Amino acid sequence: MIGLGVLYVIAGVFFVVIAVLSARDETNPMRWKNTTFWGLFAVSFLFGSYLPDVVNGLVVIAMVLTAGIGGLGRGAPATSGPEERRASAARLGNKLFLPALAVPTTALLGTFLFKRPELAGVVDPKQATLVSLILGVFVALAIAMPMLGARPKVSMQEGRRLLDTVGWAAILPQMLAALGAVFAAAGVGTAIRKIASMWLPAGSQLAAVAAYTFGMALFTMIMGNAFAAFPVVTAGIGLPLIVQHFGGNPAIMGAVGMLSGFCGTLMTPMAANFNIVPAALLELSDRNGVIKAQVPTALLLLLANTVLMYVLVFRF
Amino acid sequence: MLSLIGIAVVVLGFMARLNPLLVVTAAALVTGLAGGMGPVEVVATFGKAFQENRYVSVVWVVLPVIGLLEGAGLQERAKTLIGAVRAATTGRLLLLYLVLRQITAALGLTSLGGHAQMVRPLIAPMAEAAAETHHGPLPEAVRQTVRAHAAAADNIGLFFGEDIFIAIASILLIKGFLAQNGILVEPLQLSVWAIPTAICALLIHGAQMVLLDRHLARMIAGGTR
Numbered sequence: 001m002i003g004l005g006v007l008y009v010i011a012g013v014f015f016v017v018i019a020v021l022s023a024r025d026e027t028n029p030m031r032w033k034n035t036t037f038w039g040l041f042a043v044s045f046l047f048g049s050y051l052p053d054v055v056n057g058l059v060v061i062a063m064v065l066t067a068g069i070g071g072l073g074r075g076a077p078a079t080s081g082p083e084e085r086r087a088s089a090a091r092l093g094n095k096l097f098l099p100a101l102a103v104p105t106t107a108l109l110g111t112f113l114f115k116r117p118e119l120a121g122v123v124d125p126k127q128a129t130l131v132s133l134i135l136g137v138f139v140a141l142a143i144a145m146p147m148l149g150a151r152p153k154v155s156m157q158e159g160r161r162l163l164d165t166v167g168w169a170a171i172l173p174q175m176l177a178a179l180g181a182v183f184a185a186a187g188v189g190t191a192i193r194k195i196a197s198m199w200l201p202a203g204s205q206l207a208a209v210a211a212y213t214f215g216m217a218l219f220t221m222i223m224g225n226a227f228a229a230f231p232v233v234t235a236g237i238g239l240p241l242i243v244q245h246f247g248g249n250p251a252i253m254g255a256v257g258m259l260s261g262f263c264g265t266l267m268t269p270m271a272a273n274f275n276i277v278p279a280a281l282l283e284l285s286d287r288n289g290v291i292k293a294q295v296p297t298a299l300l301l302l303l304a305n306t307v308l309m310y311v312l313v314f315r316f
Numbered sequence: 317m318l319s320l321i322g323i324a325v326v327v328l329g330f331m332a333r334l335n336p337l338l339v340v341t342a343a344a345l346v347t348g349l350a351g352g353m354g355p356v357e358v359v360a361t362f363g364k365a366f367q368e369n370r371y372v373s374v375v376w377v378v379l380p381v382i383g384l385l386e387g388a389g390l391q392e393r394a395k396t397l398i399g400a401v402r403a404a405t406t407g408r409l410l411l412l413y414l415v416l417r418q419i420t421a422a423l424g425l426t427s428l429g430g431h432a433q434m435v436r437p438l439i440a441p442m443a444e445a446a447a448e449t450h451h452g453p454l455p456e457a458v459r460q461t462v463r464a465h466a467a468a469a470d471n472i473g474l475f476f477g478e479d480i481f482i483a484i485a486s487i488l489l490i491k492g493f494l495a496q497n498g499i500l501v502e503p504l505q506l507s508v509w510a511i512p513t514a515i516c517a518l519l520i521h522g523a524q525m526v527l528l529d530r531h532l533a534r535m536i537a538g539g540t541r
Binding site: 041090 | 317319320322323326327330335336337338340341343344347348350351352353356358359360361362363364365366367368369370371372373374375376377378379380381382383384385386387388389390391392393394396397425427428429430431432433434435436437438440460461463464465466467468470471472475476479485486487489490491493494497499501505506507508509510512513516517520521524
C-alpha cells in the first residue's frame with residue numbers, strides 16, 4: 001500500500017539530490033552548511049522511522065544549529081535569463097499551463113479516486129491527498145520534460161533554486177508542529193485552561209461571547225494554529241459560559257469559535273506555512289509582509305464573528 | 317504553570333526577531349524541562365514529534381516542477397495573458413481569485429491552490445502584470461505589496477471557505493470535542509453556521525481588494541513625487 005512510507009523515501013531522495021547539488025555549487029560560499037542541512041533532512045526522511053527518538057532529536061538540533069547560526073547560503077544554479085524566458089513563453093504559449101495545472105488536477109482526481117472502495121489497499125485512504133499531490137508532480141514532470149527537452153538534472157537544479165530562496169523556513173512548519181506536541185506532553189494545555197477559567201467574565205452574555213472569540217484568536221496566535229487553541233479555550237470559556245451558563249447553541253459556538261481562531265492564524269508568524277513560508281517563496285524583504293496584508297481583514301472579521309455569535313448563539 | 321515559560325520564550329524570541337528555528341527549539345527544550353522531563357527525555361520527545369510530523373514537509377517535492385516551468389517562462393506567459401486584458405486590475409484579479417478559492421474550498425477542493433503550486437507561479441505574476449498594465453514598471457515596494465496580497469487572498473479564501481465543507485478536519489475536530497463533552501452535533505449543523513462568517517469574509521476582504529487598486533495608485537504617485 002502506498003502511504004507515508006513511500007512519500008518519505010521520495011522526499012528523502014529529493015533532499016539527497018539537493019544536498020549533493022549544493023555541495024558541488026562553488027558559487028555558494030556557505031555550500032557546506034547547505035549540504036549539511038539538507039543532508040540531515042534527508043537522513044530524517046529516509047531513516048527517521050527506524051532511528052531511536054533521541055537520535056532523531058539530535059538530528060533536529062544539528063539542523064537548527066547549522067541554519068540558526070549565520071543562516072544558510074544561496075547557490076546560483078544554472079537557470080534561464082529573462083530574455084530566454086520571454087522567448088520560451090512566446091514559443092510555447094498556453095501549453096505551459098498544462099503541466100502547471102496537472103499538479104492540482106491530479107491531486108484532486110486522485111483524492112476522489114483513491115478513496116473509492118475498489119481501490120482500497122492501493123493507497124492509504126488517510127493520505128490520499130498527499131499521495132495524489134506527489135503523483136501530480138510526476139505527471140507534471142512527465143508532460144513538461146519532453147515538452148521542454150529538459151533533463152531531470154535541470155528540473156532538480158531549478159527546484160534547488162526555489163528551495164534556496166525559501167531556505168531554513170522550509171522546516172519551520174514541521175518544527176512548530178513538533179513544538180505543539182512537546183507543549184501537549186508537558187501539560188501546557190491544562191495550564192492555559194486553568195488561567196482561562198480564572199478570568200471567566202461573569203454576568204453579561206456579550207462579555208462571555210467577546211472573551212471566547214477574542215480568546216480563540218489570541219491563543220491561536222500564541223500556539224500557531226486554531227486546532228490547538230480550540231479545545232483549550234472552548235473548555236475554558238465557551239462551554240461553561242456560553243453553552244452551560246447562558247444556554248447558547250453549541251454548534252454555532254463551535255463553528256464561529258473556530259473561525260475566530262482562523263482570524264488569529266492570519267496575524268501570527270507562528271502559523272509559518274501560511275504566513276512565513278509564502279513571504280520567503282515570494283521573496284518579500286519583510287518576513288511579516290503577508291501578515292501585514294492580512295491584519296485589517298483579520299481584525300474586522302474577528303469583530304464580525306463576535307457580533308454574529310452574539311446575535312445568533314442565544315437565538316437558535 | 318511552569319510549563320508556560322515555553323510560550324514566553326516563543327513570544328519574546330519572535331519579538332526580538334531571533335532565528336525562528338532557534339526560538340522554537342529553545343521553547344521546546346525549556347517547556348519539557350519545566351514540565352519535569354529529563355534532558356534526554358526532552359530531546360527524545362522533540363525528535364519523535366519532529367519525525368511524526370514529516371508529512372508537513374513532503375510538499376517541497378513540488379518545487380522541481382514549478383522551477384522548471386518558471387525557467388521555461390511560465391510567469392512571463394501568465395503576465396502576457398493578464399496584460400492583454402485591459403479590464404484586469406490587481407484588486408479585481410485578486411477578488412476573483414478570492415471568490416474562486418473560497419468556492420472550491422467550500423466544495424472540499426482545498427488542494428486547488430496553495431503558495432508553492434498556485435500563488436508563486438501564477439497568481440502573483442498575474443497580479444503584478446495587472447498593476448503594470450495600468451502603472452508601468454512597478455517600484456519595489458509596490459511589487460512587494462502586490463505579492464503579499466496575492467498570498468493573503470489564498471489564505472483568506474481557504475480559511476473562510478473550507479469550513480463550509482462537512483468533511484474538513486476542523487469540522488470533525490469541533491464535532492469530536494463536543495461529543496467528548498456529551499453534546500452531539502451533526503457536521504452539517506456546524507458547516508451551515510460557517511456560512512455567515514464566510515459571507516462576511518468575502519465582503520470584508522472583497523472591499524479591501526476594491527480599495528487595493530486605489531492604495532497602489534497612491535503608493536506609486538507618492539513614490540514619484
